[in-house]
Amino acid sequence: xxxxxxxxxxxxxxxxxxxRDREDxxxxxxxxxxxxxxxxTQLTSMKTALFLLLLLAVxxxxxxxxxxxxxxxxxxxxxxxxxxxxxxxxxxxQMFDVYSSVWFSAIYLLLFISLIGCxxxxxxxxxKAWRSKPPRTPARLSRLPVYGTLVVPSxxxxxxxxxxxxxxxxxxxxxxxxxxxxxxxxxxxGGKAAxxxxxxxxxxxxxxxxxxxxxxxxxxxxxxxxxVLFGYSGQRTLVEGDTFVNTLVGYDQxxxxxxxxxxxxxxxxxxxxxxxVVYDRESPGHFGQPLDFTAHLTTxxxxxxxxxxxxxxxxxxxxxxxxxxxxxGNGYAPVVTVRGGDxxxxxxxxxxxxxxxxxxTSTLVVKAPDAKPTQLGFVGFFLPTAVKDxxxxxxxxxxxxLAPQLNLNSYVGNLGLDKGSPQSxxxxxxxxxxxxxxxxxxxxxxxxxxGQSYTLPNGQGSISFDGLKRYVALDVHHNxxxxxxxxxxxxxxxxxxxxxxxxxxxxxxxxxxxxxxRTMVEYGLLARGEDHGLAGEGKALRAALAKSWDLADxxxxxxxxxxxxxxRTQSTSGKGS
Amino acid sequence: MLPINQxxxxxxxxxxxxxxxxxxxxxxxxxxxxxxxxKTGQRDAGRLAESKAASAKVPAMAGASAAASxxxxxxxxxxxxxxxxxxxxxxxxxTVADPGLxxxxxxxxxxxxxxxSILGLLIHGAGVVTRGIAADRVPWGNMYEFxxxxxxxxxxxxxxxxxxxDLRFLGTFVxxxxxxxxxxxxxxxxxxxxxxxxxxxxYWLVIHVSIAVLSSxxxxxxxxxxxxxxxxxxxxxxxxxxxxxxxxxxxxVPSALTLxxxxxxxxxxxxVGWTLTVMFGSIWAEKAWGRFWGWxxxxxxxxxxxVVYAAYLHARATRGWTGTRAAWLSIxxxxxxxxxFTVVNMYFSGLHSYAGLPTS
Ligand code: HEM
Numbered sequence: 040x041x042x043x044x045x046x047x048x049x050x051x052x053x054x055x056x057x058x059r060d061r062e063d064x065x066x067x068x069x070x071x072x073x074x075x076x077x078x079x080t081q082l083t084s085m086k087t088a089l090f091l092l093l094l095l096a097v098x099x100x101x102x103x104x105x106x107x108x109x110x111x112x113x114x115x116x117x118x119x120x121x122x123x124x125x126x127x128x129x130x131x132x133q134m135f136d137v138y139s140s141v142w143f144s145a146i147y148l149l150l151f152i153s154l155i156g157c158x159x160x161x162x163x164x165x166x167k168a169w170r171s172k173p174p175r176t177p178a179r180l181s182r183l184p185v186y187g188t189l190v191v192p193s194x195x196x197x198x199x200x201x202x203x204x205x206x207x208x209x210x211x212x213x214x215x216x217x218x219x220x221x222x223x224x225x226x227x228x229g230g231k232a233a234x235x236x237x238x239x240x241x242x243x244x245x246x247x248x249x250x251x252x253x254x255x256x257x258x259x260x261x262x263x264x265x266x267v268l269f270g271y272s273g274q275r276t277l278v279e280g281d282t283f284v285n286t287l288v289g290y291d292q293x294x295x296x297x298x299x300x301x302x303x304x305x306x307x308x309x310x311x312x313x314x315x316v317v318y319d320r321e322s323p324g325h326f327g328q329p330l331d332f333t334a335h336l337t338t339x340x341x342x343x344x345x346x347x348x349x350x351x352x353x354x355x356x357x358x359x360x361x362x363x364x365x366x367x368g369n370g371y372a373p374v375v376t377v378r379g380g381d382x383x384x385x386x387x388x389x390x391x392x393x394x395x396x397x398x399x400t401s402t403l404v405v406k407a408p409d410a411k412p413t414q415l416g417f418v419g420f421f422l423p424t425a426v427k428d429x430x431x432x433x434x435x436x437x438x439x440x441l442a443p444q445l446n447l448n449s450y451v452g453n454l455g456l457d458k459g460s461p462q463s464x465x466x467x468x469x470x471x472x473x474x475x476x477x478x479x480x481x482x483x484x485x486x487x488x489x490g491q492s493y494t495l496p497n498g499q500g501s502i503s504f505d506g507l508k509r510y511v512a513l514d515v516h517h518n519x520x521x522x523x524x525x526x527x528x529x530x531x532x533x534x535x536x537x538x539x540x541x542x543x544x545x546x547x548x549x550x551x552x553x554x555x556x557r558t559m560v561e562y563g564l565l566a567r568g569e570d571h572g573l574a575g576e577g578k579a580l581r582a583a584l585a586k587s588w589d590l591a592d593x594x595x596x597x598x599x600x601x602x603x604x605x606x607r608t609q610s611t612s613g614k615g616s
Numbered sequence: 617m618l619p620i621n622q623x624x625x626x627x628x629x630x631x632x633x634x635x636x637x638x639x640x641x642x643x644x645x646x647x648x649x650x651x652x653x654x655k656t657g658q659r660d661a662g663r664l665a666e667s668k669a670a671s672a673k674v675p676a677m678a679g680a681s682a683a684a685s686x687x688x689x690x691x692x693x694x695x696x697x698x699x700x701x702x703x704x705x706x707x708x709x710x711t712v713a714d715p716g717l718x719x720x721x722x723x724x725x726x727x728x729x730x731x732x733s734i735l736g737l738l739i740h741g742a743g744v745v746t747r748g749i750a751a752d753r754v755p756w757g758n759m760y761e762f763x764x765x766x767x768x769x770x771x772x773x774x775x776x777x778x779x780x781x782d783l784r785f786l787g788t789f790v791x792x793x794x795x796x797x798x799x800x801x802x803x804x805x806x807x808x809x810x811x812x813x814x815x816x817x818x819y820w821l822v823i824h825v826s827i828a829v830l831s832s833x834x835x836x837x838x839x840x841x842x843x844x845x846x847x848x849x850x851x852x853x854x855x856x857x858x859x860x861x862x863x864x865x866x867x868x869v870p871s872a873l874t875l876x877x878x879x880x881x882x883x884x885x886x887x888v889g890w891t892l893t894v895m896f897g898s899i900w901a902e903k904a905w906g907r908f909w910g911w912x913x914x915x916x917x918x919x920x921x922x923v924v925y926a927a928y929l930h931a932r933a934t935r936g937w938t939g940t941r942a943a944w945l946s947i948x949x950x951x952x953x954x955x956x957f958t959v960v961n962m963y964f965s966g967l968h969s970y971a972g973l974p975t976s
Contacts, residue, residue, distance in 0.1 A: 085934045092927040096920045103916040103964060110911060138911050263909070272906065322620040324808025332814050353814040354904050365906040516906035524908065528895055535891060539884045569932070571881060 082149070083156035091150040098146055102137035105129060109136070151257060158253050165246045172218040173238040176547045183547075183563030185577035191588045193556025202550045202558050202588075203235045209583050210546060215239035236549045241542075245568065248537025255531030259524050266520030270296045271303075278372045278389045278510040282310040285360060285515070303517075305360030310337040314369060314509040318439060327398065327438055334366055334511050351511075361517055368512030370394045370401055373421050373445060374505045379410030380498050386410075391510045392421045393465050398435040399423045404467045405447070405502070408456045415500050416454050416467050419447035419485070433486070445504050447485040449476040449495055475499065543567040544576060560584070624750035625809035629802075631743030632764055636798035638736030639771070639791050645729035646787030650865045652725060717781035717870060717878070726784040733775060733791060740768050750809045756825045757812045759961060763801035767794045769833035777837075781878075785869045789840035820900035824893060831889030832953055838879040838886065839950035842943040845875040849940055876939060880932060883946060887925045894918050913964040917956035924949040 081087055106114035115135045119126040133140035180186055191197045197205075200221065207217045222235040273290035275283050283289050285307045295301075317331040334351040338359055349357050356363040372389035379385045385407040392401035405417035424437035425444035433446055450472035475495055476485045485493045485502065492503030548562040562580065566573045584590075744765055748755035756765045774790045777783050812821070849872035855861050869875070897918065898908040909915060928945040931937035 085930060086937075089927055089930045089934050089937065092923055092930060096923040096927065099916055099920050099923070102911055103913040103960070107911060319811055322622070322808065322810050325810035328810065329813055330811050331817075354818040354820075354900075356903065356906065363906060365904070367905060514906045518907070521902065521908055525899070532888075532891060532895065536888060539888065569877075569880065571877065 079156060082153050088150070088153050088157065091146060091153060095146050095150060098143050099137070101134050105134045105137070107135060107137060109139070147260075151260060154253055154257065158250055161246070162250050165243075165250060168246075169243055173216060173240040173545060176220065176233075176236040176238050176549060177563070180547055180549060180561050180563035183565050185564040185573055187562055187577065187581055189560040189562075189581065189584060189588070189590065191558040191560065191590065193553075195558070195588065196556070197558045197588065199235045199550035199552045199558055202560060203237050203548070205587055206548050206550075206560070206584060207237050207239075209580075209587060210237065210239045213241070213580070213583070215241040215544075215546060216243075234549050234551045236547060239546045241544055242567075243543070244537045245541040245543040246538070248534040248539075248541060251534030252531050252538055253534075255527045255534055258527030259531065262520040262523035262527055264520070265523065266296070266518040268296050268298045270516070270518040270520065271299045272514065272516045272518075275513045275515065276391050276510050277309070277311045277513055278391060279311050279314055279508040282308055283513065284308045285362070290515070303361075305362070306341050307360040308339045308342070309357075309359070309364065309513075311335075311511060312337055314511055316369070316438075316509070329438070332366060332369060334369075362515050363517075365514040365516065366511055367514045370510055370512075371399060371421055371423060371440065371443075372508045372510045373403065373443070374508060375405055375445075376492075376503045376505055377405060377407040377410060377415055377417075378501045379407070379415065380413065380500050381411045383411065385415065385500070389508045389510070391464075396435075397438065399438045400435040402465070403445075404465055406454055406456065406464075406467060407500075408454050410500055413451045413499065414454045415495075415502075416450040416452075416469070416472060417447040417485070417502060418450070418467050418469065419445060421445055425488075440507055443489050443504075443507050445485070445487040447476065447487070447502070448474060448478075448480075449485060449502075450474050451495075451499055542570045542572055542576075544570065544573065546580065618752040620752075620809050620811065621750040622809070624746050628743050628746040628750055628809070631739050631746060632798065632802065635736045635740035635743055636795060636802070638732055638739060639795050639798065642729045642732035642736055643788065643791040643795055645725050645732060646784070646791055649723050649725035649729060649784070650788050717783065717874070719782045723784065723868075726787060729787050729791070730775070730778060730784065733771060733787070737768070737771050737775060740764075740771065744768050747809060751811065753812060754822050754826070756829060757816055757821065758807045759805040759957075760801050760807040762825070762829060762957070763797050763805055766829045766832060767797035767801070769830055770794050770797070770836050773830075773833050773837060785844070785865070786837070786840050789843070790837065793836055793840070815904060818900060818903065820896060820903065824896040824900055827889050827896065828893040831886045831893055832957070834882050834886035834889065835950050835953050838882045838946055841875050841879040841882075842946040842950075844869055845872045845879065845943045846940060846947075848872040848875060849943075872939070876943065879943075879946060883925065883928065887922075887929065890918075890922055890925065894922055913960055914956070917952065917960050921949060921952045921956060924952055 106118050108115050118135075119130065122129075129135065133142070137143055177183070191202065203219060203221075207219045210217045217237060217239045220233075220236045220238065223231070223233045271294060273293040275289065275291050277283050285304050287293060287301050287304070312335045315331070315333045315335070316329055319325045319328045319330050332353050336349045336351055336357065337346045338349050338357070339346050340360060351357045351364065351366050353366050356365045358364075370392055371394075372391045374389045375386070376384060377386040386405065386409065390403050390405050392403035394401045399421075401421040401423075403419065403421050405415075407415040420433075422433060422435040422442075422444045423439060424435055424441040425433045425446075426436040426442075427433050433444060450467070450469050452472035455468065455471065474480060476482050478484050482496045487493055487502070487504040489504055489507065492501055494501040543566065545565045545567070546562065548560060551559045553559055562577075562584075564573055564577050564580070744755050747761065747764070751757070755761050770790060771794050774783065774786065848866055848869055851861070851866050852872055861867075870878075897915070901910065901912075901915070902908040924945060928942060928949060931942045931945050
């Protein structure tokens with residue numbers, strides 16, 4: 040098959056520029072059609088496929104070296120900030136969007152066009168081969184890589200025709216497609232005189248598998264495209280006791296597919312009743328490592344539906360309303376109350392904090408734009424188990440909330456929330472604010488243990504640490520393409536296995552009647568493509584025939600074989616130079 | 617979840633150390649075999665020359681055919697022969713091992729190497745199993761365990777192939793790599809026995825990682841064979857060009873063509889294994905993170921590895937790309953496997969932060 044792809048291509052090479060004009064020799068006068076045909080031949084050649092594959096491998100690498108926007112946009116922003124010199128150049132080169140970049144897309148699209156150009160002609164050729172008989176018997180079987188002879192003694196009165204029939208049956212049993220070719224006489228239908236022979240071939244599945252494999256890859260690509268067009272995903276952090284409703288406003292972040300319509304959202308709701316974490320408390324090497332996260336949910340398929348209790352775990356999403364809901368993160372949400380200088384409550388409730396390490400040292404930001412007379416902001420740490428080190432700096436010693444503590448700096452001024460530009464809830468731009476509390480400020484930092492409160496100097500307000508809740512980070516996904524991707528991938532895999540491990544072989548046998556009544560048999564085997572078992576198949580076939588004709592000691596009865604099979608490595612696949 | 621069995625865990629570590637020590641001695645035995653086999657090769661070549669002089673026909677007798685020149689190679693061999701590629705033309709006169717990879721010569725040092733490898737493997741197996749029992753789960757949940765279990769599979773696969781084929785010429789490489797893996801596990805990746813973090817608590821860990829480690833073990837074998845193939849091909853072309861044969865050990869190594877064919881066979885199996893690794897990985901990713909593919913660094917490199925080996929398979933079907941170039945692709949593929957396992961796990965951030973290494 041390989042040989043075919045190679046050699047069949049050769050005649051299709053562009054016509055040589057006709058030398059009608061001697062001055063013009065240097066410019067190939069191919070014409071538009073010729074050029075196109077030339078380009079197509081190049082694109083669908085095996086060398087190009089190989090080159091594009093290697094290029095694809097190389098092109099995928101930058102995506103692991105630089106932060107990627109679709110994966111983590113904030114890392115990209117940070118990177119651009121840190122590398123102001125060459126960051127923008129990399130950005131221009133789409134190094135932060137490698138997998139949707141022009142160049143990456145160009146490579147894989149070319150590869151797939153090449154693939155289609157490869158698969159279609161081969162599918163047609165294979166279809167024809169499938170429907171036609173095994174190829175005609177070569178004139179000299181002895182030139183095949185595996186060759187042998189058998190002699191059936193005259194006492195058996197077998198005869199060439201009968202021997203051919205029996206050999207055909209034996210081959211059929213071994214899974215070959217067989218064509219029985221009776222002897223012809225001079226001037227007969229065959230034209231010239233020929234001995235009776237059998238042509239057989241097996242392993243059509245190899246080429247079919249190869250075609251399925253490559254076609255399946257196209258299927259996978261299309262399935263991925265379907266997901267990109269019609270899928271959506273969203274994120275939501277949910278504090279214990281809160282409810283998420285599946286509407287656009289219910290999400291913290293929502294990434295619709297290109298052709299997504301919000302009317303597709305099923306109106307389900309999810310309430311987080313409780314979030315349980317189990318830590319390893321016994322093995323010294325892994326003390327405090329999490330062992331289990333379980334979110335206890337109450338879900339409703341629609342506002343009027345009956346509530347259901349469900350558990351959500353890592354690696355075990357909850358399916359609801361055509362989406363899958365995943366537990367991708369968790370953390371602490373300290374409950375605080377902020378009062379303005381006027382003594383009125385400006386903010387009250389849980390504030391999700393961002394864990395930064397395995398003991399849940401978390402950063403948090405409290406914004407109270409409603410505080411009067413001036414807005415208040417707090418930035419700092421939450422420590423589940425606060426311990427002081429020798430320098431008096433507090434750190435967290437354990438992920439469980441054994442001694443929860445808030446360490447905050449405070450700011451007054453306009454938080455800039457009403458300007459309309461969206462701000463992360465986890466960040467506060469303090470550059471235009473006045474700092475009141477902090478380690479290096481006369482008032483010092485704010486340290487709050489559970490239940491404590493603190494009043495800012497000059498009556499600018501107060502903050503209290505009232506309680507602690509946990510929150511979960513949920514990802515919601517809907518991808519209509521993924522089932523198809525899996526299906527095509529399995530299809531491809533089956534094709535790959537067939538294409539790599541099903542041997543494709545041809546066998547021919549020729550039969551003749553000796554004057555003394557013996558039946559002479561010669562056979563030859565040829566593999567198409569890589570086949571390490573050809574010699575073994577030759578032996579097995581020989582044994583099967585010898586058995587059906589009662590020949591004793593088949594191997595030593597074949598003086599020719601060992602010698603004939605020697606070193607016959609030629610043109611099984613035509614990969615030679 | 618059963619409590620961790622610390623005692624058993626420390627026994628496991630002791631077994632690992634003993635196994636590594638045994639491998640070191642096995643490695644030395646194979647190296648000794650390599651160093652002294654130059655003589656064996658010459659002796660056999662001499663004998664071959666004599667027998668050639670005695671008769672034009674080379675008797676396919678055990679012993680004499682060990683150093684059968686490629687002229688007589690291939691009698692009843694079924695080790696996959698195909699058209700000679702440009703780089704792998706059986707060279708005139710270069711002494712190479714039997715292409716059927718049968719056992720022909722008696723090499724005492726190599727025998728000791730094999731015996732010690734088997735002993736090491738048994739101890740190693742005890743180490744892997746006790747680690748699994750101590751933690752009450754499959755013993756491949758962090759880099760220490762990938763490394764120790766991976767080395768176990770490398771040696772096991774090597775010894776299994778030895779049952780049918782004489783691949784002892786790979787002993788130095790395979791045992792050397794196994795020792796490196798064991799030392800890396802003990803020094804760089806050491807992690808005490810423990811439970812799995814929730815992200816790894818999935819039966820997909822069992823399926824996905826086991827097949828990944830197995831494919832990597834196979835790639836390790838073909839990598840060693842690829843390197844040998846390159847060296848052998850150079851020797852063959854030097855001798856074909858009339859140069860002197862300084863091969864020594866290489867006389868016990870089969871021809872570049874035989875190496876290429878065999879490593880192709882192993883690579884096809886490993887490629888299917890890696891395809892499964894990537895597929896199972898994406899099914900797991902879908903279960904864990906909600907998307908089956910997201911270009912996480914680990915995913916990127918698994919993809920790169922897959923594409924490089926796909927290119928290798930294509931190269932084998934492309935004129936002018938078999939032989940040496942294919943061997944290079946196989947080697948590059950393996951370097952990507954190593955990169956994916958070491959650098960990507962340790963220095964690249966991503967969702968696959970299961971290295972089990974202390975976060976600093
Ligand atoms: C998406 C890109 C591609 C991938 C991942 C890929 C992968 C593979 C793999 C793994 C094999 C070996 C298994 C088998 O024999 O079926 C293979 C074989 C093959 N591929 Fe591709 N391929 C790609 C594109 C192409 C293209 C563009 C062509 C045509 C130019 C092509 C032509 C072939 C041929 C002819 C074989 C058979 C080789 C043989 O007979 O040994 N492939 N491909």
